[in-house]
Amino acid sequence: MKNLTSWAIIGLTLTFLIGPFIIIIFAGASAGESLAFPPDGLSLRWYLKVFTIESFRQSFVLSMGLAIFGTLAALLLGIPAAYALNRYELPGAETIRTVVASPIIVPGIIVGLALLRYMVIPLDVTVTVALFMAHTALVLPYAVRVVSSSLNNLRSDMEEAAVLLGCTRLQAFTKVVLPNIRGGVLAAFILGFVTSFNQVPVSLFLSGPGVRTLPIDMLAYMEITYDPSVAALSALLAFMSLAIVFIAERLLGFSRYV
Amino acid sequence: MSEKYVSLRNLTLSYGKTVAVPNLNLDVVEGELIALLGPSGCGKTTTMRAIAGLLTPTSGTIAIDGRDVTRVAANKRGIGLVFQSYALFPHLSAFENVAFGLRLQKMPETEIRQRTEAGIATVGLAGFEKRKPAEMSGGQQQRLALARSLVMEPKVLLLDEPLSNLDARLRLEMRTELQRVQKKTGVTMVFVTHDQSEALALADRIVLMKDGKIEQLGTPHQLYAEPATAFAAEFMGFENIFRVQGENLVSDFGQLPLGFKATSPMLAWRPSGVQVGQGPLNGRVSASSFAGGHREYVIDTALGQIKADAPIETLEVPLGENIAFDLPKSNARQLSE
Ligand SMILES: Nc1ncnc2c1ncn2[C@@H]1O[C@H](COP(=O)(O)OP(=O)(O)OP(=O)(O)O)[C@@H](O)[C@H]1O
Ligand SMILES: [Mg+2]
Numbered sequence: 001m002k003n004l005t006s007w008a009i010i011g012l013t014l015t016f017l018i019g020p021f022i023i024i025i026f027a028g029a030s031a032g033e034s035l036a037f038p039p040d041g042l043s044l045r046w047y048l049k050v051f052t053i054e055s056f057r058q059s060f061v062l063s064m065g066l067a068i069f070g071t072l073a074a075l076l077l078g079i080p081a082a083y084a085l086n087r088y089e090l091p092g093a094e095t096i097r098t099v100v101a102s103p104i105i106v107p108g109i110i111v112g113l114a115l116l117r118y119m120v121i122p123l124d125v126t127v128t129v130a131l132f133m134a135h136t137a138l139v140l141p142y143a144v145r146v147v148s149s150s151l152n153n154l155r156s157d158m159e160e161a162a163v164l165l166g167c168t169r170l171q172a173f174t175k176v177v178l179p180n181i182r183g184g185v186l187a188a189f190i191l192g193f194v195t196s197f198n199q200v201p202v203s204l205f206l207s208g209p210g211v212r213t214l215p216i217d218m219l220a221y222m223e224i225t226y227d228p229s230v231a232a233l234s235a236l237l238a239f240m241s242l243a244i245v246f247i248a249e250r251l252l253g254f255s256r257y258v
Numbered sequence: 259m260s261e262k263y264v265s266l267r268n269l270t271l272s273y274g275k276t277v278a279v280p281n282l283n284l285d286v287v288e289g290e291l292i293a294l295l296g297p298s299g300c301g302k303t304t305t306m307r308a309i310a311g312l313l314t315p316t317s318g319t320i321a322i323d324g325r326d327v328t329r330v331a332a333n334k335r336g337i338g339l340v341f342q343s344y345a346l347f348p349h350l351s352a353f354e355n356v357a358f359g360l361r362l363q364k365m366p367e368t369e370i371r372q373r374t375e376a377g378i379a380t381v382g383l384a385g386f387e388k389r390k391p392a393e394m395s396g397g398q399q400q401r402l403a404l405a406r407s408l409v410m411e412p413k414v415l416l417l418d419e420p421l422s423n424l425d426a427r428l429r430l431e432m433r434t435e436l437q438r439v440q441k442k443t444g445v446t447m448v449f450v451t452h453d454q455s456e457a458l459a460l461a462d463r464i465v466l467m468k469d470g471k472i473e474q475l476g477t478p479h480q481l482y483a484e485p486a487t488a489f490a491a492e493f494m495g496f497e498n499i500f501r502v503q504g505e506n507l508v509s510d511f512g513q514l515p516l517g518f519k520a521t522s523p524m525l526a527w528r529p530s531g532v533q534v535g536q537g538p539l540n541g542r543v544s545a546s547s548f549a550g551g552h553r554e555y556v557i558d559t560a561l562g563q564i565k566a567d568a569p570i571e572t573l574e575v576p577l578g579e580n581i582a583f584d585l586p587k588s589n590a591r592q593l594s595e
Contacts, residue, residue, distance in 0.1 A: 164332055
């Protein structure tokens with residue numbers, strides 16, 4: 001009896017988690033003209049059509065660029081920040097941690113609106129630059145957090161040993177610290193990449209004419225054309241995310257860091 | 259051979275406002291193996307870190323080989339440090355761990371190879387070159403850490419409780435190993451330990467520390483046979499230490515008559531120095547245990563508990579029975595406060 005209940009709960013959970021994903025896969029594989037489930041016969045035409053839609057191609061490139069370079073920028077800022085917070089007794093370190101984490105605590109809508117009102121409009125930066133800065137800020141908390149946790153596992157006497165063997169502090173960092181937190185850095189990169197790529201609310205405020213991230217572009221597309229290509233694209237993107245996480249897990253035990 | 263190869267003058271070391279080591283003066287002789295011995299928290303690690311340059315002194319100077327290095331950065335002092343935790347680089351093989359410092363000096367690859375292999379051989383790790391530290395035993399890691407410091411040919415090698423993570427058998431083995439390496443390379447070694455038997459077995463001289471100050475400095479024999487203070491005596495195994503008041507020995511519990519005239523304010527006896535089975539004094543056996551070559555008694559007396567080792571030939575006195583004993587003059591160690 002007890003067994004049955006627990007299986008039922010597991011089953012329900014899985015249904016709600018995986019169900020939508022399966023619906024999307026089949027909705028995209030429809031042979032019909034409009035988005036529907038169950039699909040109107042099966043075909044791969046919408047999956048192929050996705051690749052021919054010019055605006056999707058453009059926004060995919062933008063989203064890719066934002067995810068890769070925004071995350072790299074976040075790591076460039078986040079690794080030294082995590083290192084400093086970890087190794088030195090800075091006054092107000094707790095406050096700094098909270099501030100750094102705020103983009104994940106404050107709802108995206110508010111972050112987006114604030115960035116639009118107080119950065120994009122007064123500074124008059126281009127949409128692409130605004131998006132880049134916003135995505136960097138959004139990924140930064142993950143970078144700091146994940147890198148911090150792998151730094152915690154690294155004893156600081158290792159750096160001292162390196163210094164006594166002739167390293168400068170900087171060399172000790174690049175030759176001893178970095179190689180040993182490589183896994184954490186990669187994990188932070190993947191987490192940041194996926195977060196940035198799937199980000200909607202902030203991008204919604206900052207996207208401008210002709211410059212849209214892929215999720216925003218998909219929303220816009222659906223408002224005009226209600227065909228299964230959006231479902232097909234969603235399924236493809238979900239597969240991409242899954243593949244990345246799967247490879248990461250295989251290569252470096254990703255789940256250890258998150 | 260310099261008598262003042264490492265020279266600490268009026269060295270004060272502190273963490274923020276707390277002073278860990280006030281005004282330390284110490285000279286280390288070139289080529290000797292000197293042990294810093296003392297209880298936990300007495301400032302041994304702190305002193306080491308200052309010599310290595312990892313901790314900046316609040317005041318005072320540190321000179322090595324006649325040169326004032328107080329303001330010289332840690333990576334320019336030419337000092338090796340073997341950490342208690344070994345601090346090996348987990349991402350590098352044993353070979354690369356040892357070669358690490360040599361590579362920084364940009365020496366030719368053939369020389370790096372040659373010196374690294376020699377270093378690894380010195381500590382008996384030939385054949386382990388490709389292993390990662392995590393794939394080595396505690397003793398092997400310790401030897402690897404030693405090799406990594408040794409190949410740099412440091413002026414001074416500091417070792418912070420390098421044997422404390424090892425099991426008893428390995429610890430004895432590594433003691434001999436350390437002594438062998440020291441004799442072979444002639445490097446000046448400063449060795450931290452809180453284990454008196456380790457210090458006695460290894461060191462040419464022992465610095466006994468208490469609360470950041472030097473309590474006594476001398477050869478192992480001097481410290482063992484002639485501890486000057488109650489603290490030193492306790493560290494060297496004098497378990498029965500009492501104050502002298504006129505004709506009596508006194509403790510917090512009471513007093514016993516002393517059979518001779520004492521000239522020092524305190525007297526101490528090792529358990530082996532207490533005579534059991536006969537004598538003018540009396541007590542009750544409160545614990546008794548067989549320890550191989552002798553029997554260890556704990557005797558309840560007017561002074562409190564007295565520990566006494568009786569030769570195994572003497573008649574065993576059962577628990578709770580009265581036992582006669584003596585605190586003979588010949589075995590008494592005179593102590594200052
Ligand atoms: N980072 C630190 N911050 C503040 N106080 C410290 C710090 N490190 C050590 N101390 C204090 O300085 C004193 C000396 O410490 P030290 O580590 O030198 O002792 P030790 O003799 O090496 O002891 P142990 O045998 O336990 O290693 C201690 O009272 C300790 O509490
Ligand atoms: Mg210590």
